[in-house]
Amino acid sequence: MATNLGLNDDLIREAQKLGKHRSKKEAVNAALDEYVTRRKQLGILKLFGKIDYDPRYNYKRARRMKRH
Numbered sequence: 001m002a003t004n005l006g007l008n009d010d011l012i013r014e015a016q017k018l019g020k021h022r023s024k025k026e027a028v029n030a031a032l033d034e035y036v037t038r039r040k041q042l043g044i045l046k047l048f049g050k051i052d053y054d055p056r057y058n059y060k061r062a063r064r065m066k067r068h
Contacts, residue, residue, distance in 0.1 A: 012024050021027040
């Protein structure tokens with residue numbers, strides 16, 4: 001999808017340098033990916049303390065069972 005955006009050239013150059021991206025497009029796509037990932041993580045954090053769990057659940061035993 002072709003889109004014309006008025007982006008801050010200084011920020012784009014800095015993102016390219018920090019991320020070692022070869023193009024502006026690559027830098028913008030990486031930034032958008034990080035943004036979306038971070039927002040999803042924040043959504044999960046909002047659930048902290050709101051989800052009940054079974055205190056008898058043994059995650060170590062469950063991991064061992066997956067390997068077999």
